[in-house]
Amino acid sequence: MSQAGKVGSKATFGAALIERPLVSVDVAIFSVIDAELNVLLMRRQPGPHEPYPGLLALPGGFIDVAKDRDLIGCALRKLKEKTAVAAPYLEQVGSWGDAKRDPRGWSTTHVYFALINAEVVALKQGGNAADVQWLPVSAITPQLRLAFDHAMLFAAALARLRSKVEYTSLPAYLLPREFTLSDLQSIYEVVLQRPLEKSAFRTRVLATDLLEEVPRIRTGPNRPAQLYRLRNPEQLVFFPRTFNPPRD
Amino acid sequence: MSQAGKVGSKATFGAALIERPLVSVDVAIFSVIDAELNVLLMRRQPGPHEPYPGLLALPGGFIDVAKDRDLIGCALRKLKEKTAVAAPYLEQVGSWGDAKRDPRGWSTTHVYFALINAEVVALKQGGNAADVQWLPVSAITPQLRLAFDHAMLFAAALARLRSKVEYTSLPAYLLPREFTLSDLQSIYEVVLQRPLEKSAFRTRVLATDLLEEVPRIRTGPNRPAQLYRLRNPEQLVFFPRTFNPPRD
DNA sequence: AGAATAGTGTCTTTAAGACAATATGGC
DNA sequence: GCCATATTGTCTTAAAGACACTATTCT
Numbered sequence: 001m002s003q004a005g006k007v008g009s010k011a012t013f014g015a016a017l018i019e020r021p022l023v024s025v026d027v028a029i030f031s032v033i034d035a036e037l038n039v040l041l042m043r044r045q046p047g048p049h050e051p052y053p054g055l056l057a058l059p060g061g062f063i064d065v066a067k068d069r070d071l072i073g074c075a076l077r078k079l080k081e082k083t084a085v086a087a088p089y090l091e092q093v094g095s096w097g098d099a100k101r102d103p104r105g106w107s108t109t110h111v112y113f114a115l116i117n118a119e120v121v122a123l124k125q126g127g128n129a130a131d132v133q134w135l136p137v138s139a140i141t142p143q144l145r146l147a148f149d150h151a152m153l154f155a156a157a158l159a160r161l162r163s164k165v166e167y168t169s170l171p172a173y174l175l176p177r178e179f180t181l182s183d184l185q186s187i188y189e190v191v192l193q194r195p196l197e198k199s200a201f202r203t204r205v206l207a208t209d210l211l212e213e214v215p216r217i218r219t220g221p222n223r224p225a226q227l228y229r230l231r232n233p234e235q236l237v238f239f240p241r242t243f244n245p246p247r248d
Numbered sequence: 249m250s251q252a253g254k255v256g257s258k259a260t261f262g263a264a265l266i267e268r269p270l271v272s273v274d275v276a277i278f279s280v281i282d283a284e285l286n287v288l289l290m291r292r293q294p295g296p297h298e299p300y301p302g303l304l305a306l307p308g309g310f311i312d313v314a315k316d317r318d319l320i321g322c323a324l325r326k327l328k329e330k331t332a333v334a335a336p337y338l339e340q341v342g343s344w345g346d347a348k349r350d351p352r353g354w355s356t357t358h359v360y361f362a363l364i365n366a367e368v369v370a371l372k373q374g375g376n377a378a379d380v381q382w383l384p385v386s387a388i389t390p391q392l393r394l395a396f397d398h399a400m401l402f403a404a405a406l407a408r409l410r411s412k413v414e415y416t417s418l419p420a421y422l423l424p425r426e427f428t429l430s431d432l433q434s435i436y437e438v439v440l441q442r443p444l445e446k447s448a449f450r451t452r453v454l455a456t457d458l459l460e461e462v463p464r465i466r467t468g469p470n471r472p473a474q475l476y477r478l479r480n481p482e483q484l485v486f487f488p489r490t491f492n493p494p495r496d
Numbered sequence: 497a498g499a500a501t502a503g504t505g506t507c508t509t510t511a512a513g514a515c516a517a518t519a520t521g522g523c
Numbered sequence: 524g525c526c527a528t529a530t531t532g533t534c535t536t537a538a539a540g541a542c543a544c545t546a547t548t549c550t
Contacts, residue, residue, distance in 0.1 A: 019313045020268040023345070023356055063345070065267045065354040070346035095343035095358050097271070097311070098318035106313040108271055108356065110343050182502070200539050202503075207538090222501040223547040241489050241511095241538065430529070448512050450530075455511090470527040471520040489511065489538095503546070510539080519530070 022107035026060030028157035031118035043131035052147035089115040089173035115173035169237040180225035270355035274308030276405035279366035291379035300395035337421035363421035417485040428473035
């Protein structure tokens with residue numbers, strides 16, 4: 001504790017004259033691809049003192065106190081570095097921190113999850129942005145070792161997503177701007193991994209002010225469907241009850 | 249970024265060779281006193297480079313990487329320093345961090361809320377543990393300035409508590425080990441700030457396996473009431489729906 | 497016409513809301 | 524018996540579950 005108190009260019013003093021943990025942000029970026037919930041993972045590169053080289057990990061990294069105004073800013077930066085998405089749905093899952101999770105020392109991480117529509121995304125491969133890939137969440141098993149405690153962080157993010165999908169309009173952020181009610185129901189079913197009642201679903205969704213009709217219709221080899229869009233994309237909608245809970 | 253990379257006794261290297269934010273934990277400790285929801289606040293002491301001297305703040309402080317095994321351990325330590333409570337209900341609210349919230353530099357905080365039964369608690373006054381006091385949450389107004397961004401952190405903790413009380417057994421942790429159904433209902437009403445239907449409340453609570461009867465009865469100047477205790481104190485119970493929502 | 501999906505209707509079920517009725521122990 | 528609170532019951536209501544039925548476009 002002697003010559004400490006100065007890190008980088010900023011002076012510290014008073015109660016702050018203590019060893020500081022490492023601080024990072026990790027983001028679980030979800031998207032639905034081919035009727036499956038996917039998560040974006042990147043392969044960690046080899047390098048001096050780089051832990052877990054070659055393993056997959058959630059996109060993330062240390063706070064840059066020069067670049068990042070705040071935690072969300074950091075999460076958005078990580079997201080932008082890996083995908084071209086600028087303004088996705090972003091929500092904090094929580095934070096974790098202990099002495100052991102990073103071999104480089106006592107470390108904390110702030111975990112966010114993001115929902116995006118994958119069709120609009122171009123993954124930024126190569127360069128210093130290492131291997132980036134979509135993986136179905138069903139492929140994230142104990143056999144597939146993730147770096148650090150990212151398996152646990154991912155599980156927490158997925159659990160939060162699934163639980164909140166039961167009573168909110170979250171899945172709408174996984175769709176393109178315009179979609180049909182059937183599209184929306186399918187996305188719910190993909191995330192929740194169970195079928196929903198069509199009639200109850202439609203009544204429930206239309207009972208809220210979540211959607212507004214687009215004066216257009218999707219045609220196909222069958223009866224065309226009304227297109228909708230979010231009435232207020234910034235505003236997450238809460239339903240009065242959960243969807244039919246799985247039988248116990 | 250020249251001679252950085254060493255803070256205290258631990259070496260850092262690689263990607264960790266960057267300026268680190270300050271890391272703290274803050275705890276909103278709730279209790280019901282005289283039929284009012286209270287929160288524990290402490291008055292910040294004057295001192296060299298101590299920000300916000302004299303203002304009230306949530307109990308909290310920097311992570312001690314030597315003492316604290318993890319974030320929850322740190323939260324429990326803060327709690328134990330201010331109250332004599334060892335094992336309360338503790339839940340993370342979230343984390344916040346930006347360049348401005350602490351004048352000493354880029355800082356992050358991990359916020360928890362705790363629920364305790366105040367009758368069992370002895371506040372640790374004086375010493376280096378500064379003024380500690382219970383304040384009704386209704387007294388936390390903009391006029392009462394709190395240190396740092398603690399007004400916002402407190403508001404987030406209170407909002408989380410209130411919203412989760414709508415569909416969980418959280419308030420049971422604000423009661424002593426044995427209580428009557430009327431006690432429990434009163435606590436819900438105190439936290440939610442609205443009356444609940446007696447009949448629906450009882451049916452709903454007894455329909456879960458939240459409680460078990462204690463072979464004892466509370467007598468008084470009226471019909472005695474059955475005493476209950478938590479069947480599984482570690483296990484938070486979720487109700488299938490929310491309580492009757494406030495009229496809109 | 498037939499396939500396929502969109503959209504509606506009807507009846508049941510679940511759990512809460514409103515409110516009344518009954519129960520019990522101390523005084 | 525009276526008071527005060529505990530406990531139960533009855534009827535209504537809100538919203539979902541189950542499932543069938545109708546609608547519309549394309550081939």
